[in-house]
Amino acid sequence: MDPNLFKGNLELILLSILEREEMYGIEIAKAANERTDGYFVLNVGSLYPTLHKLEQQRQVTVDSRTTARGGAPVRYYKITVAGRKVLTQKRKAYAEFHNAITAIGGAG
């Protein structure tokens, strides 16, 4: 996996994962790995700055509570209406870019 491609699309990846359900940081990293059959191996620590950025931009909200496993409360991230709009826009932009690359002859 090209790390630059990954970095450039991290917000899209995180919002896509949170689209289905709210999660905390570790869960998000695991979901990315499991849903892509191991293609995305996220460095867990690198997720948090981007999650906080999304929170500042009100694309996600945070709810602190304990997990079923117990322990101290964790911050669960939940996508907002604005976040879903951004996700739609980012998906569209990504699809357009992919189509353009394919049209150039970069695929197949």
Place this chain on the structure above:
Amino acid sequence: MNTQLEQFLHKATRGLYGQDRSTVREELRSNIEQLMLEYQEEGDSEQVALARAINEFGNPKTISAGMARVHNIPKIVQRIGLMAVLVGFFITPFGSHHASVLATPWLDDRGTVKTFTVPISGLEVPLHRAGLRVKNSLDGTGLTFEIGDEWTYVSVFEGSVEVHDLLSGLCRTGFPVGIETKSDQVALLFGKNRIELATPSESTQAWIKQRGTISDTLITDCFDVYLKL
């Protein structure tokens, strides 16, 4: 208190202050704890589980650098912006500045607004006056708005800038920015400046009607410009 964990948290939150630091610290601590519990369920000892969990989080310096970009820089820009506005307020005791940049939104055959660009020549002086350094990019395709060590970039085409891009760029500097519309008039509010952007016309009226739901008051969330304008 576990020394290894505390050292990691200290490094990962270095450069953060106050509430931001404690929020990040507790989030990392609780997530590491969750991983530890999971590894312990798999049979690891507490010590091994902690070492594995911390290892999963990677380099703490990467976390602290990322968090500083998210939490510290916007505050620094906001503070500089506020100071600049206050300075502007005290050195302009006779009220706000007014300037005009004549432009006309361009409509297609169906009356839909296609573009609304304003010439940068009329913007530079009032923006300078507000405390913003405005520079042309070397290749002439853009402007940078600079304040302190921070800057934002706005695309320019044939000497003009899209109103949408202009507002986004100004907003990202941390300055108070807004837009005011009345009948067939559009004005940019920027610090103590009020800059008339459009020639009163039918196309200006059309732009006002089609521009969406963005508030006439100052924009506090730059993302609103992107979503609504």
